[in-house]
Amino acid sequence: MRQTFDIKGGPQDGRAHLPLLRRELAAQGLDGLYVPHDDEYQNEYLPDANERLAWATGFTGSFGAAFVFTDKAVLFADGRYTLQAADQTDPALVDVEGIPDPGAFGWLAKQELKGKRVGYDPRLMSPNDVAALGAAAAKAGCELVAVAENPIDLAWKGRPPQPMEKVVPHAVKHAGAAHTDKLDAIGAQLKRDGAEAAVLTSPASLAWAFNIRGGDVSCTPLPLGRAILYTDGSAELFIDEAKTDGALRRHLGNTVTLRPLSQLEDGLASLSGKTVSLDPDVASAWFFDRLGAAGAKILRQRDPVALPRACKNAAEIKGTAAAHVRDGVALTRFLHWLDTEAQSGEVTEIDTVMKLEAFREDLGNLNDLSFPSISGAGPNGALPHYRVSTASNRKLARGSLFLIDSGGQYLDGTTDVTRTVPIGPPSEDMIRHYTLVLKGHIALAAVRFPAGTTGTHLDILARHALWQAGLDYQHGTGHGVGVYLGVHEGPHRIAKVWNAVPMTPGMIVSNEPGFYKAGEYGIRIENLQYVTPAENIPGGEIPMLGFECLTFAPLARGLIDVKLLSKDERKYVNEYHKRVWKLLSRKLDGEAKDWLKAACARI
Known part of the structure; x- marks a missing residue:
């Protein structure tokens, strides 16, 4: 496990x-x-x-x-x-x-x-x-x-040692671009910004910029280290020597100098007199203190890797889509199990986590979970960030709702998906609340918007149906997601709080409105989607952007009140389920395939 x-x-x-x-x-x-x-x-x-x-x-x-x-x-x-x-x-x-x-x-x-x-x-x-x-x-x-x-x-006596997992190259077929090309592009941007160098403190930025991955952090394949990038595309990468080997050195090539992490302070001191880009949102005060003491001029700006990392290239989108189809097969097998064997009222939250993980393991290429699964039965589902433990473990009681939020890390993509299902017959309130959440999910999935639109502008779409019913949820609607990197990735997001980063083609973001009835149940529907140019709108005068769905697994038809859906919303559900059937049915057989066909039937 x-x-x-x-x-x-x-x-x-x-x-x-x-x-x-x-x-x-x-x-x-x-x-x-x-x-x-x-x-x-x-x-x-x-x-x-x-x-x-x-x-x-x-x-x-x-x-x-x-x-x-x-x-x-x-x-x-x-x-x-x-x-x-x-x-x-x-x-x-x-x-x-x-x-x-x-x-x-x-x-x-x-x-x-x-x-x-x-x-x-x-x-x-x-x-x-x-x-x-x-x-x-x-x-x-x-x-x-x-x-x-x-x-x-x-x-701290007996403090655990710092992780020393090997740093490994990440293939160009997954990354979509050689690290030398990435470093050249970042260097050119630094020059345009008036910087002579940039200090990277984010392990995710290191992983993306150098096409490397590691195992120092659970649920995220990160190598812990730092780097200094220069305008000519050269770089110094500071990594503990125990994590490196000849294969890594050959991968990095002549433009990257590999240095022990113990030499980082010396590396910062060498930037004396230079204009250095440093992100105050991700770099600690220690870096500002050291660069200031060295006599460097600090240019406070966003990590130069953050936006390129967020705007996925064609290979990253293709790989992520493939990972989601595989993951969707595992999730569909799990949902079939939930709808049949797990309806007894005796299955526990921990049982479900183990079962879903086993279905993902059966794929043969799961490298890790993308986060500890949120498995919430009944009132535990009303806690949006609940994590099951042996002390809190509940049975999936009949007449309740069950919420499962989970994901996997694969070489070609990172997944994150939430489904809410009934255990036994649902109440009228459960159906109504689920349908209101679904309406918000559809609104955010189907929207068309002009360039320059941020996630803050879009957030209200996911809440509108709930607001009209006097309801809301107290978490963000969408977060960025990496490609075989962090399941939570900036700088973009969809939330009430202001975010100044426009939605840009290639950005992957979650779509996850919810509703939580304290002490009774929680509902969340989450798919991942990415920003793409939209088809021309008849009579429209400006180019528009939209979202393309990445996550495919059936919705809970038994929780949908069709009368509350508009004609377009019903069409969306039917078209979505049509795609789910087309993509997943060929990879399923037996009872699971039969179940999927029924789950994807028109409403």
């Missing part, structure tokens, strides 16, 4: 580790320490060695922060983790506060800490976050201190 269900951490970690941390704080002359969840690489999934927040407090959620002082500790976690934070911390040692209200910095600003020294690790924070922390510290009257060595790292 690639997914585990025993969540580590808990109150015992805080009881054992907070005294060790406080001893180290005293040794460094500190009265407190800010502990973010983020690691040095801004990873979504952290290597065990970088789970500092979990080590200090026992809280293992994927988003949070803490202040640890000599006399108390305060953990900040958002609404997704309210119950988990309470379960995993000792209330006698750790107070739990919310995000965004008050949030870590808001809380600090209201404290009386005159004369206190509060440490932070500049390797783990963006310069903007450091500035915000500094402003809060000033209001509290305390001194903010950048630590040279993280007190947690020094106090």
